[in-house]
Amino acid sequence: MIAAERRGIADLIDSLSPGQLRTPSLCESWTVQQVAGHLVAAVSDLDVSTLLLLLRSGFNVHRANDRLARRVAERHAVELADLLRHNADNPFRPPIVGYPGQLTDLQVHGQDMRRPLGLPHELRPEALRVSLDFLVGGRAVGFTPKQRPAGLRFEAHDIEWSWGSGPLVRGTGEAVMLALTGRTVILPELDGDGVPLLTRRLRA
Known part of the structure; x- marks a missing residue:
């Protein structure tokens, strides 16, 4: 289910115009492209720069998550879509929330992106x-x-x-x-x- 959602969102990103990608999403102050950045960041490798970002955010996970999403979203939309497809079957299991949390994150954020654009999507x-x-x-x-x-x-x-x-x-x-x-x-x-x-x- 998680892999299918990642591939579906990658297809969505590929279908959007630059104006649509800049549209405010339903998620706080993020644009549609920044939501995509968050979803990519969730499966990207944890490197030194990510740890430094967490440190600069005072180990505030929410603040670091926001900064990381914005930073990743600076990549071209095509690259974001490709990274989601490449990591569709990534087996990473987040602590505490596990796979159900990861699936929920994808389903909710997918609708955060689609609804402001008037793009219906039936969830399974x-x-x-x-x-x-x-x-x-x-x-x-x-x-x-x-x-x-x-x-x-x-x-x-x-x-x-x-x-x-x-x-x-x-x-x-x-x-x-x-x-x-x-x-x-x-x-x-x-x-x-x-x-x-x-x-x-x-x-x-």
Whole structure:
């Protein structure tokens, strides 16, 4: 699943114009190309320059991640796509979040890139279920705080997935995944009596 997502995003990058690559993504202050840089950096070799970058960032992982994504994104888009394809089957398993975290990172960031460009992309149900289970399973460090889904029931009506108890948040599997990872743009696509509470948590 991870390899397929990397290849799909590489194809996406190859299809985009320079203007599309400069478009702001759904992910914080990154452009579409900078999101691609982040995905490439996740499978690039850890070298001395990367360690120095982490040191200059005061060992703040999030700050170092941002700087690394921007630096890698300075490469030509064709090179970014080629690196993703070359590393499609890279077996690296991140600590704590493991392969489910890596798959989730690819699926979420792929939509971060596609949605602002109006490019629909149907995620595979089996991959979505892995990511949804991961996001509510307590190991999603850096993806969603544990208190975000607490006390709510989530249902993905298109892939027959549900979790939790309490006020209901219901939508497509993609919409639920993006909401759990903090994308407020997705809120109008959700329904249920738990949406107001989730909205407050996302905007707090």
